[in-house]
Amino acid sequence: MVSIVESHHASRECDVLIVGAGASGLMCAIHAGRRGLKARVLEKGPKPGLKILVSGGGRCNFTNLWADPEGHYLSENQHFCISAMRRYPVSEFIDMVNAHGIAYHEKKLGQLFCDHSA
Numbered sequence: 178m179v180s181i182v183e184s185h186h187a188s189r190e191c192d193v194l195i196v197g198a199g200a201s202g203l204m205c206a207i208h209a210g211r212r213g214l215k216a217r218v219l220e221k222g223p224k225p226g227l228k229i230l231v232s233g234g235g236r237c238n239f240t241n242l243w244a245d246p247e248g249h250y251l252s253e254n255q256h257f258c259i260s261a262m263r264r265y266p267v268s269e270f271i272d273m274v275n276a277h278g279i280a281y282h283e284k285k286l287g288q289l290f291c292d293h294s295a
């Protein structure tokens with residue numbers, strides 16, 4: 178179960194407390210919920226997921242077909258992207274988009290955008 182709450186008071190009644198209802202926090206909450214955990218998301222802004230709506234000019238460039246951990250990311254820990262992307266590859270995100278029937282297209286160089294709205 179995922180719920181967005183406004184006060185820290187409610188945080189006492191959950192398994193996972195996530196700060197920030199952006200793309201990362203919401204994804205984290207979805208996966209916590211799928212594992213049977215009760216997740217709460219704290220958001221200081223007026224609405225969850227606001228930046229998602231403006232991403233990609235309103236159509237969200239949600240992934241890139243050619244994203245791979247070797248060579249595309251800068252990080253202090255060079256191994257982080259390798260383990261993260263092996264455990265959650267681009268194909269898995271595309272599967273989720275397909276499962277929800279969201280129409281998309283490749284714009285250029287592997288960039289995938291929603292056909293309609295982010």
Ligand SMILES: Cc1cc2nc3c(=O)[nH]c(=O)nc-3n(C[C@H](O)[C@H](O)[C@H](O)COP(=O)(O)OP(=O)(O)OC[C@H]3O[C@@H](n4cnc5c(N)ncnc54)[C@H](O)[C@@H]3O)c2cc1C
Binds near residue numbers: 201220226228232233
């Ligand atoms: C105009 C624009 C277009 C973009 N287009 C794309 C795109 O097409 N594709 C793409 O992959 N990326 C795009 N990005 C980058 C995009 O911002 C990130 O991919 C994505 O939004 C990052 O999500 P996030 O959850 O890490 O951070 P955010 O979306 O910034 O979410 C963090 C959330 O945490 C909240 N928060 C912060 N501190 C606290 C606190 N102390 N307590 C409670 N809440 C807190 C914030 O209010 C915010 O809602 C774009 C960015 C911009 C600005």
